[in-house]
Amino acid sequence: MKSGLHVYNTLTGKKEKFEPLSPPRVGLYVCGPTVYSNAHLGNCRTFLSFDLIARYLRYDGFKVRYVRNITDVGHITTDVDEGIDRIGQQAKLEQMEPMEIVQKYTTDFHNIMASMNILPPDIEPTATGHMIEQIEMIKTILANGFAYESDGNIYFDVDAYKKDHNYGELSGRNVDELFENTRALDGQSEKRFFADFALWKKATPEHIMQWPSPWGMGFPGWHLECSAMSTKYLGEQFDIHGGGMDLKFPHHESEVAQNTACTGHGPARYWLHTNMLTFEGSKMSKSLGNSILPNELFTGNHPLLKRGFHPMVVRFFMMQAHYRSTLDFSNEALEASEKGYQRLMAGLKVLPTLITSTSSDIDVEAYRAKFVAAMDDDFNSPVLISHLFDAVKSINSIAEGRLKITEKDKTDFIALMDGVVSEILGLTSIEETGDSGLTNGLMELILDLRARARSNKDWATSDAIRDQLDALNIVVKDGKDGASWSLK
RNA sequence: GGUCUCGUGGCCGAGUGGCUAGGCACUGGUCUGCAAAACCAGCUACAGCGGUUCGAAUCCGCUCGAGACCUCCA
Numbered sequence: 001m002k003s004g005l006h007v008y009n010t011l012t013g014k015k016e017k018f019e020p021l022s023p024p025r026v027g028l029y030v031c032g033p034t035v036y037s038n039a040h041l042g043n044c045r046t047f048l049s050f051d052l053i054a055r056y057l058r059y060d061g062f063k064v065r066y067v068r069n070i071t072d073v074g075h076i077t078t079d080v081d082e083g084i085d086r087i088g089q090q091a092k093l094e095q096m097e098p099m100e101i102v103q104k105y106t107t108d109f110h111n112i113m114a115s116m117n118i119l120p121p122d123i124e125p126t127a128t129g130h131m132i133e134q135i136e137m138i139k140t141i142l143a144n145g146f147a148y149e150s151d152g153n154i155y156f157d158v159d160a161y162k163k164d165h166n167y168g169e170l171s172g173r174n175v176d177e178l179f180e181n182t183r184a185l186d187g188q189s190e191k192r193f194f195a196d197f198a199l200w201k202k203a204t205p206e207h208i209m210q211w212p213s214p215w216g217m218g219f220p221g222w223h224l225e226c227s228a229m230s231t232k233y234l235g236e237q238f239d240i241h242g243g244g245m246d247l248k249f250p251h252h253e254s255e256v257a258q259n260t261a262c263t264g265h266g267p268a269r270y271w272l273h274t275n276m277l278t279f280e281g282s283k284m285s286k287s288l289g290n291s292i293l294p295n296e297l298f299t300g301n302h303p304l305l306k307r308g309f310h311p312m313v314v315r316f317f318m319m320q321a322h323y324r325s326t327l328d329f330s331n332e333a334l335e336a337s338e339k340g341y342q343r344l345m346a347g348l349k350v351l352p353t354l355i356t357s358t359s360s361d362i363d364v365e366a367y368r369a370k371f372v373a374a375m376d377d378d379f380n381s382p383v384l385i386s387h388l389f390d391a392v393k394s395i396n397s398i399a400e401g402r403l404k405i406t407e408k409d410k411t412d413f414i415a416l417m418d419g420v421v422s423e424i425l426g427l428t429s430i431e432e433t434g435d436s437g438l439t440n441g442l443m444e445l446i447l448d449l450r451a452r453a454r455s456n457k458d459w460a461t462s463d464a465i466r467d468q469l470d471a472l473n474i475v476v477k478d479g480k481d482g483a484s485w486s487l488k
Numbered sequence: 489g490g491u492c493u494c495g496u497g498g499c500c501g502a503g504u505g506g507c508u509a510g511g512c513a514c515u516g517g518u519c520u521g522c523a524a525a526a527c528c529a530g531c532u533a534c535a536g537c538g539g540u541u542c543g544a545a546u547c548c549g550c551u552c553g554a555g556a557c558c559u560c561c562a
Binding site for chain 1 (some may be wrong): 499
């Protein structure tokens with residue numbers, strides 16, 4: 001393992017050399033979705049970012065165990081006592097069982113992930129499947145003196161915790177300052193301290209999702225499930241914990257506190273946070289009404305969209321921005337990415353057809369070094385892609401006869417380019433998804449007929465073929481060695 | 489209000505002290521029956537003001553603007 005990977009660690013606010021606890025193994029935990037409605041595009045960006053991260057770790061030779069949870073307990077919508085259970089609420093709205101809601105939106109989530117070629121995690125645990133672990137954790141926190149019971153509810157005792165620990169070490173917050181500036185302080189009579197958060201909530205009889213516990217019927221607090229499940233599958237301390245930036249506080253901060261209350265230290269050594277997808281400068285979110293669903297983007301069936309974009313184009317678009325930067329969504333940006341994606345994939349397709357020479361203008365190892373350096377620098381996919389475009393330019397120049405490549409370099413270059421594009425970036429060719437055998441045969445026939453027309457200078461026939469293929473979204477390109485075709 | 493982040497060419501988006509990322513768009517050229525694609529060339533920006541420095545998009549200060557979190561959120 002000679003990894004030169006550096007990652008930006010939210011805990012320290014710096015880029016650090018990545019050194020796993022027990023190489024080559026890497027434990028990676030990412031906070032997954034709450035399955036009470038369709039995942040929107042903003043949600044997807046986070047999981048896409050961690051897909052890139054997991055893919056690169058594996059490419060780099062690490063043996064990754066990737067755990068990403070499904071939150072299927074209906075947590076309350078606000079922190080006040082009269083909050084509404086989101087899954088329960090949606091269940092009433094759609095006249096379904098809560099678990100039907102969970103199943104429906106979990107399936108939808110999986111379908112979207114698959115369409116964007118986001119690989120599934122190695123373990124995808126659910127909160128409802130880990131009630132015992134969560135209850136056990138609460139017992140430990142209580143026994144260690146960092147929680148208290150209040151009328152069937154268990155709250156984490158932030159005041160007690162902050163005597164010896166820093167509640168705010170991850171998010172950079174000062175609890176006392178927070179108190180001065182907290183907006184809503186109503187309805188928190190059961191808590192001793194404003195910042196205390198629920199580990200267990202007492203359920204009212206009409207609350208559908210509830211479980212027995214030593215403290216009566218109820219349900220676990222939101223922050224708890226991740227602590228319990230990451231500990232179960234990755235151990236008391238593991239390498240990377242990730243999630244969206246909006247989870248930093250209070251969710252991740254509370255996770256750190258819960259784990260520390262149990263074991264004396266936080267769960268992860270490196271915390272990675274992905275930035276938001278914005279639309280016209282504002283965070284894409286359901287509450288703002290500016291969220292777009294992946295399927296709406298793929299089909300173009302949305303008032304804000306001019307047309308649809310293939311999932312691979314969307315993937316490429318998101319990869320062109322760094323995961324820690326906000327990315328602004330627009331039709332124009334998508335269109336630009338679509339062209340860029342096509343250019344990249346076309347270059348990849350040309351590469352195996354290159355005619356080789358006895359000398360080479362291509363330094364494959366130099367390209368490899370550039371690609372690796374970009375990704376080693378906190379997974380900088382935009383820089384990686386810029387190097388890929390340089391490579392495409394070289395490939396096209398060889399095809400034009402301006403540059404040369406040897407047989408060996410060509411073989412190595414193909415392996416390198418395919419590996420980077422498909423394994424790290426997870427980009428696949430759109431054309432390959434169609435039926436190939438028959439189509440290729442038919443196209444060969446059509447282009448052969450057109451070539452005959454052209455050799456007879458029968459431009460009318462040749463142009464008619466090209467125009468009619470164009471109407472079928474097939475582009476004909478006339479090159480030196482005959483015509484080729486591709487889908488639009 | 490508090491904490492933090494950001495402001496890059498027509499658009500998107502990298503870059504953290506010197507070596508003009510890249511994509512899209514645009515302009516000129518090569519190639520082509522025409523077109524598309526491709527290639528070559530051009531377009532040389534860092535919100536404003538001041539400071540540090542031999543040298544700043546990059547460091548510091550101020551001003552203006554935008555966003556995130558502080559409440560469920562990827």
